[in-house]
Amino acid sequence: QRAVTISANVNENYSLFEAIEYLENIMAEVAPTNQITWKGESEEVKETTNELYIIFALGLLTAYLVMAATFNSFVHPFIIMLTVPLAVFGGLVFILFLNSSINIFSQIALVILIGISTKNSILIVDYANQIRTTGKEIQASVKEACELRFxxxxxxxxxxxxxxxxxxxxxxxxxAGEASRLAVGSTILGGMIISTFFTLYVTPTMYLTLAKNSKRIDVIDIELKKQMSKK
Structure with missing residues (x-):
């Protein structure tokens, strides 16, 4: 079996990830039936990229299941997780805006954004649930939660x-390390700006739409304590 070995240095204006993608596109046009075997840093990038997609999916699933157990609901975690696409979108926009690239560091930053971006929604949703246990309507509860948690x-x-x-x-x-620092910084900065702004609108709107019939996990305990205190 014939084989051709190609080795090259990547221009400073391009990332290794972009170079790999370019070569794959060229090979798909020139020799679509041939197989590419990556070695060295290219092999590490390919393997790490595939693993990060799995890690990202597992991170989303783990965060959702933990919040589902905490809230005793599948609706509230879903409302909270809606901020993740906004954060990812913001991170990708800033990567392009600051002329960075999608590499291993930016992908790690996207995984970090899962936890950072959901924090704001958790504050609103959890406090709205607490207010609703006092007997307030859902609209008033969401409004007060947004005002107090802003x-x-x-x-x-x-x-x-x-x-x-x-x-x-x-x-x-x-x-030294310019590309890696910019990738992490631009991804998290962009993700936080976009997710923070839209969280204040998306989370209350989706809460009003999806959580009308939901209750806190400890709503029964709270009601029992109220009844006991009256006695």
């Missing part, structure tokens, strides 16, 4: 964004 949401989100600024601003000039 400040902690903005404080934690802005602090995360500020923490990412050195990774982004520090990559204006060339230097």
């Amino acid at each position: 400040r902690p949401i903005m404080m934690t989100s802005i602090s995360t964004m500020i923490a990412m600024l050195p990774l982004v601003i520090g990559n204006i000039g060339p230097g």
Whole structure:
């Protein structure tokens, strides 16, 4: 069986991930029946990329199941997880805007965004559930939850964004590790900006739509305590 070995250095304006994708497209046009075997760093990138997709999916599933057990509901975790696509979209937009690339570091940052982006929705959903146990209507509960949780949401989100600024601003000039720092910083910064802004609209709207008939996991215990206190 004939084999051709090709070795090359990647231009500083392109990532190894982009070079691999380019070669795969060329081979698909020139020799679609031939097989490509990657070696060295290229092999590591291919294997890691495939594994990260699995890790990302498992991260989503694990986060959903943990929240489902916590809220004793499949609806509330679904509402919370709706912020993840917004965060991923924001991260990808900033990668393109800051002329970064989708590589191993940006993919890791996307996995990190699963936990960071859902935090804001958890604050709103959990507090709205608590208010509803007092007997308030769902609209009033969501409105009060958004008003009371707006400040902690903005404080934690802005602090995360500020923490990412050195990774982004520090990559204006060339230097060691420039691509990796920019990939992580731009992904998390963009994801937090987009998810924080839209969470304040998407989460309350979806809560009003999907959680009309849902209750807190400890609603029965709370009601019993109220009855006992009256006696």
